[in-house]
Amino acid sequence: MAGEWLTATANTNMFTYEVAPVFTLMEDIILSRMRAKVGWTGGDGILVPGGALANLYSVLAARYHKVPDVKFQGMKYLPQLVMFTSEQGHFSIKRSAAIMGIGTDNVIQIRCDGRGKMLVSDLESEVEAALARGCLPFYVNATCGTTVLGAYDPVHEIADVCQKHGLWLHVDGAWGGSVLMSNKHRHLLDGIERANSMTWNPHKLMGVPLQCSAILLKDKGILQACNSMQANYLFQQDKNYDMGYDTGDKAIQCGRHNDIFKLWLMWRSKGDRGFEDHVNKVFEHAEYLRRKIKGREGFEFVVEKGELTNVCFWYVPPSMRTLQPGVERDQQINTVAPKIKARMMESGATLVGYQPLGNLPNFFRMVISNPGVTEADLDFFVEEIERLGRDL
Template identity: 55%
Template sequence: MESLAGEGVLEDEKQQVNEELLLKQITDLVINQRLLSGKANAEDRVVKFVHPEELKGLVELSLGGSSLNHVQILELCKQAVEYSVKTNHPKFLNQLYHACDPVGLAGAWLSDALNTNLYTFEVAPFFMMVEYAILAHLRGFIGWEDGDGIFAPGGSISNMYGIVLARYKKFPEVKSKGMSGIGELVAFTSQEGHYSIAKAAHWMGLGTDNLIIVASDSSGKMIPAELENKIVKALEQKKLPFFVNATSGTTVLGAYDPLEPLAFVCKKYDVWLHVDAAWGGGALVSHKYRFLMDGMELVDSVTWNLHKMLGAPLQCSAFLTKHKDILHRCNSASATYLFQTDKFYDTRYDTGDKSVQCGRKVDAFKLWLMWKARGDRGLEEMVDNAFECAEYFSRQIAQRSEFRLVLSEPNCTNVCFWYIPHQLSNCQESPEWWEQISKVAPAIKKRMVEKGSLMIGYQPLPHKNLVNFFRLVIPCQPRPTHEDMDFVIDEIERLGCDL
């Protein structure tokens, strides 16, 4: 990586850190190394992979001793870029996050510079009003005129908010008396649900044995009749159903659970219905694809990670509920050094007491600024393009004999498929053959990462008897093209043709 210090480095830079100059140089580093969304060149590597022990030898990681000078600090920043995955690269298709919107990045930099803590209007007046505005806008896409919400540190915590509120609504006494006198609570999620629900069951004292798994159909969608059967069985066992987690855009297959029939079941048995739309929530901004989330207005709460499909800077996770004031009633502790009742302004805007946190990062501003720059129509066009590229990719590999789709059509912008090398084509598809196929994706993944040309994920789904397959996830940022999709197909074939 070329030096940014260049000629004319001030002599005192070698002695101490010039903070203002460093910030300017970091901005130059981001721009010159093409780290912004849409700026990576096709020939750039997605990653310069080195193994953990090797990386320890390349970078001085230890702390303590004397301070470093300006040049040394800048060099560490360059190393961070050199050995990091370039998530802004159009061939980084590995996870459910990708590049961040550059306007959102500007918002993140500014809010970090202001170092604001989002718990009272007193210390965060501008950002508090921004959070109110963006949460109301998001609720509008769901179809709620009223309600509440908060930004949380990631989708896993947002999902946990849903469980906590569900328990409080059904058993408000749990806040003061605990769970010992309630009975055996049970929650429900599908086979495809995110693992954070199981972790939440453990953390909240339900126990993972009391998280009941509901079967999904061949496309990964929760089966409403199976949910009702599980609820009835739990009631027969004198257990207390209180929470159902549905998913809009499952992690692997991208499935959208059928919300209307699930809401009917939950209403029938007085169970809170939460939707984990961390990944697939982007469909809400699209007139063309929002049908995937029909019935969303009927649910009780939603997790929506704006840092995923829409490309807000990490992390940006909104928890939304149609139940007004329940967040405050459930979570408030009324700390008198923060939430005094005799303040000189409208204390309804001191929202920190409805959070499980005290200190809370300003995640709303970067999203709000990005939304101001793109508008509803701009974001809708980005979502439509991502879905269209997923459909294009599926059509292309369906025509290639060496590829096989796991699902005939993508649910979301996830496309799941196997690559079948020539040596394994036209063979009997025995258990032994599938065992061979299971080794193909890991082998190709190793080659693509070592080459740095592409990154996409793979996984098995044992509960559906599916061996390792690739999962391509297509983002809004950077804007994908048909050429990008063609490259992925051709590169996988180049890397795997001799297996």
């Protein structure tokens, strides 16, 4: 919070080194440290307001890397570009395609298994099918920490496909990337060092105040080459310092809020160990909730052994517990979570999201990211669902 207040007090733009020298160096240091956690030496990156914008940067960089002339000549003379992401990936990948003129129809959604993880065999088939159609595949998005189930796509296997076909591999770790801070859980991102770029949102699992997201790249120079306009009224090329510190020329934005100070100050305060304890604690809370629900009458898991801190489950009221599995049962259970959620809002005691997924009826999605949550809070949460839904 102190970082938030001081950031607002300074009210400093981040587009050139001379305007914000200390904050520019803070950003350089922190992004270097984040890339080191990924397993990269060198590389590049920039802080952005959110994961959707970070994902857009990744598509821009990947397209420029594949067809650099697109910056000057546009898309007119190119074959149809094609991108790939899982059917449970974030919507911002498709929106990036829409923004960039690639088109949402050219974002191929890859099927997932029952745990929400991308099926690499389907990815391989879709890449080959796109090539057979005369298209130009250039980008694969692997989601590490899907929004609903918290699943991690298999990065190593996806990287093999990308290496075979010369595709840019982006890892959307907006939600799940912060497991890199935990020695206990970083195995979920095995293979991340093989990616070309990564989205990482410290304002999610690490608890940094909004907005604080990063787009990280394995190689230096692509962001600058892709986005730079070298406007000489702002980014003079004969300044008396390294022009690489004028980050505004590699950003989509020009003016940019000084969000880095919040992350820098928090990292200085907590250290690697503090963030590791933070991440481990929320995983422990999620596991406690799973144990609480497992075997409890009326509660059924969507995925019992979730990978992240997303705990997804149905509550089945007593009146529906004798129904046989099938369409009628699903239709009735589909109405339960919305009704309980409405009662939660009216009572004001607790609040949790719900959603369907594919053909599955509505279920609750409890996501734990606050280490201040206690076991007593989670006990109350479960009991409150029972109280509000018992008569349905």
